Every structure is written in C-alpha cells, then in structure tokens.
Amino acid sequence: xxxxxxxxWPRGPGAEELEELLGRSYSLEEYVERVRPIVEDVRRRGYxxxxxxxxxxxxxxxEDPRLGREEMSQALDALxxxxxxxxxxxxxxxxRYHSSTLPxxxxxxxxxxxxxxxxRVGVYAPGGLHPYPSTVVHTVVPARVAGxxxxxxxxxxxxxxxxxxxxxxAVLAAAYLxxxxxVYALGGAQAVAALAYGAEPVEKVDMVVGPGxxxxxxxxxxxxxxxxxxxxxxxxxxAVVADESADPVQVALDMLAEAEHGPLSLSLLxxxxxxxxxxxxxxxxxxxxxxxxxxxxxxxxxxGEALELVSRMAPEHLVAYLRDxxxxxxxxxxxxxVSLGVPPALLDYAYGPSHVLPTGGAARWRGGLGVYTFLRxxxxxxxxxxxxxxxxxxxxARLEGFTRHARSIEYYAGRLExxxxx
Numbered sequence: 001x002x003x004x005x006x007x008x009w010p011r012g013p014g015a016e017e018l019e020e021l022l023g024r025s026y027s028l029e030e031y032v033e034r035v036r037p038i039v040e041d042v043r044r045r046g047y048x049x050x051x052x053x054x055x056x057x058x059x060x061x062x063e064d065p066r067l068g069r070e071e072m073s074q075a076l077d078a079l080x081x082x083x084x085x086x087x088x089x090x091x092x093x094x095x096r097y098h099s100s101t102l103p104x105x106x107x108x109x110x111x112x113x114x115x116x117x118x119x120r121v122g123v124y125a126p127g128g129l130h131p132y133p134s135t136v137v138h139t140v141v142p143a144r145v146a147g148x149x150x151x152x153x154x155x156x157x158x159x160x161x162x163x164x165x166x167x168x169x170a171v172l173a174a175a176y177l178x179x180x181x182x183v184y185a186l187g188g189a190q191a192v193a194a195l196a197y198g199a200e201p202v203e204k205v206d207m208v209v210g211p212g213x214x215x216x217x218x219x220x221x222x223x224x225x226x227x228x229x230x231x232x233x234x235x236x237x238x239a240v241v242a243d244e245s246a247d248p249v250q251v252a253l254d255m256l257a258e259a260e261h262g263p264l265s266l267s268l269l270x271x272x273x274x275x276x277x278x279x280x281x282x283x284x285x286x287x288x289x290x291x292x293x294x295x296x297x298x299x300x301x302x303x304g305e306a307l308e309l310v311s312r313m314a315p316e317h318l319v320a321y322l323r324d325x326x327x328x329x330x331x332x333x334x335x336x337x338v339s340l341g342v343p344p345a346l347l348d349y350a351y352g353p354s355h356v357l358p359t360g361g362a363a364r365w366r367g368g369l370g371v372y373t374f375l376r377x378x379x380x381x382x383x384x385x386x387x388x389x390x391x392x393x394x395x396x397a398r399l400e401g402f403t404r405h406a407r408s409i410e411y412y413a414g415r416l417e418x419x420x421x422x
Contacts, residue, residue, distance in 0.1 A: 156187025
C-alpha cells in the first residue's frame with residue numbers, strides 16, 4: 001500500500017517529513033541531456049530524423065504523419081455518441097469561458113495597448129497508455145478564441161487498439177471539434193523539435209504548448225529560444241484546505257484523483273479539524289492502491305496556518321471546502337487554479353479554465369494556460385504623442401549620453417510646433 005503521511009504542522013509529529021516532501025525539487029537536467037541529440041538531429045535532418053526516432057521509441061514511423069480536417073471528422077464515427085456529446089459540451093463550455101476573458105484594448109491619450117494573436121501554434125497532446133482528448137480541448141480552444149491563424153496538434157502514433165487510425169480516434173475527434181487545422185502522428189521530443197524548427201510535412205510554428213513527459217518538457221526547454229512555450233511543467237499537485245464542514249469522502253476522492261496521475265504527483269490536505277483529518281486519513285488508507293502519487297494529511301492549529309501551508313506549496317490545484325471562504329479569498333494563496341467547493345477533476349475535463357497549469361511552485365509568478373498565452377501585447381504610439389514631454393525626454397537622453405536621441409526628439413517637437421504634424 002502507498003505510504004500516506006499524517007502530520008501535525010508546523011511543529012508536531014511528521015512536520016519535518018512534510019517539509020521535506022513539499023520542498024522536493026524536480027530537475028529536468030538529466031532529461032535535457034538525453035533529448036539534446038534528438039532535438040539537434042531533427043533540426044539538421046528534418047522529418048527523416050523525426051520518423052526514425054518515432055519508429056525507435058513508439059514503434060511507428062509514418063512516411064506522412066499529417067491528418068487533415070477530413071481525417072479528423074471521420075474519427076467522430078469511431079467513438080460512442082455519448083463520448084462525442086461529452087466532447088462537444090466540453091468545447092462549448094471552454095469556448096464560452098475563454099471568450100469572456102479576452103482582454104480589451106486599453107491605453108491613455110496618444111498611446112494604446114492592442115492584443116495580437118500568435119500566428120501559428122503547435123499543441124502537444126500526450127499519448128502513452130491512454131489518449132488525452134481533454135488536453136486537446138483545453139489547449140486548442142483558447143488558442144482559437146485568441147484568434148491564432150493556424151493551430152496544429154502533435155500526438156504519439158497509435159501502435160494498436162485504434163482501429164487502424166494513426167492517432168487515437170478520441171484525440172482526432174477532439175481536435176476536429178476544437179478547431180485544429182491538422183494533427184500529426186508524432187510524439188516525444190522529436191515532435192516538439194519538428195514543430196519548433198519545421199520538418200516537412202510538419203509545419204513550423206511560433207509557439208509550442210501542452211503537457212507531456214519529462215522528455216517532452218526538456219525538449220520544450222531546449223527550443224524555447226526559437227519558439228515560445230507555455231510553461232515547463234512537472235508532476236501534478238493538489239492542495240485541499242478544509243474545515244469541519246467538509247465531506248471527508250469528497251476530500252479523499254479529490255486527493256486520490258490527483259494521485260492517479262502517477263507516483264510523482266502529490267496531494268495534500270491542510271485542515272484545522274482533527275476529526276476531518278483522521279477520517280480522510282482512514283479513507284485514504286483504505287482506498288489507496290497501486291502506482292499512485294504521494295498523499296499527505298496535515299492538521300494545523302487554525303485556518304491561518306492551513307492557508308500558510310498551502311501558500312508555501314503554491315500548488316497547481318487548490319480546492320477549498322470551507323464554510324466561509326472569505327479568509328482564503330483575502331489571503332490569495334498562490335495556485336494555478338482555485339476551486340471553491342468544486343472538485344478539480346470536473347475542471348480537468350468539462351468546464352471553464354484550462355487544465356494546463358503551473359507546477360513546482362511556479363504558481364507564485366505565473367498563471368495557467370488561457371487566451372493570454374496566445375496573445376502578444378503591442379503598444380501603439382499615435383500621431384502627436386509626447387509633445388509636452390519632448391523637453392524632458394531630450395534632457396534624459398543627454399543625461400545618458402545619447403545626443404542623437406536628443407536631436408531626434410527635438411526635431412520631432414520642432415516639426416509639431418511648425419505644424420509639420422506627422
């Protein structure tokens with residue numbers, strides 16, 4: 001049975017072990033060195049190299065990995081109607097949410113801030129033991145809402161169990177419904193490199209987004225000087241902050257759902273209620289099995305300490321089961337996504353914000369994937385801007401030793417005074 005830590009934080013039994021668990025580091029250094037030759041080889045030799053690595057690692061190396069809109073649409077017939085309806089509902093919900101978050105044009109007289117979409121986006125949708133159509137929806141939809149001109153998806157080729165389709169039908173159906181232009185049956189570091197550098201027939205993109213294995217994340221890190229990336233993600237995390245009003249079964253199920261992602265994931269309950277902590281601990285001990293992630297239950301002196309603990313974790317997911325969420329809203333603990341009484345698993349699939357979120361404490365300085373990920377803020381200076389500031393600007397230019405800057409500013413101001421306008 002997986003080990004489940006029970007601690008009294010900050011100074012009771014198990015507290016030091018809990019600190020060690022929360023302070024664990026996740027390094028990609030080893031993976032970067034492993035994938036560096038792959039990325040470089042694909043950069044030099046293009047798709048020929050990518051196909052060779054695909055055959056080596058995935059057992060499939062297609063001459064042409066590209067599937068267009070027609071091939072995607074055919075996958076709808078391969079899925080049960082209920083699965084198609086669920087995908088349609090998820091696409092609709094995410095489109096509605098992300099459309100509501102589009103930023104308005106802003107600025108002051110003479111200068112405006114406008115938002116331009118990234119032109120070409122490549123989405124990585126993990127494969128492996130299971131297909132991840134939800135990831136396709138949670139990445140392609142916000143890119144489309146942002147106005148990206150081209151959105152393509154790369155996903156590992158299907159070796160078996162896909163009815164002859166090069167990519168799992170669920171992934172193709174999700175890509176079609178979400179609005180992707182093409183899907184490439186290509187996975188791993190070789191897919192990231194092909195998207196970043198272009199490897200005909202894999203088109204070059206301006207940004208690569210999406211979750212994936214450490215090898216995929218390492219490849220994203222290596223190409224991040226060539227294309228934009230959304231984030232470098234690590235193992236998934238969940239923190240639950242709850243009081244005595246919480247349902248212990250729901251809390252335990254949330255934690256087990258997060259732990260289901262694998263042995264590197266981490267789920268924490270922080271609560272001032274000893275009764276809740278003990279009941280959740282009992283349920284976890286009864287239900288936890290298999291290759292699941294770390295599970296920890298922490299009893300704190302009060303709600304303030306519970307909020308302090310989850311703030312130190314800065315988790316990917318934070319769920320609150322509190323009679324009064326006011327203190328949490330006031331504390332604003334760093335987290336990729338905060339759900340008030342809503343199971344994070346629901347948000348992972350069928351509603352609202354994207355499930356591509358910062359991990360490893362990165363929630364302290366960034367948020368999750370959304371329309372902003374695919375938008376570039378561009379400032380526009382308009383005719384006549386800065387006439388009243390020209391004298392100060394020229395003086396500052398001379399202070400820094402840039403006399404030609406000063407002359408340019410003064411000439412511009414003189415033209416305005418003479419009625420030269422633009």
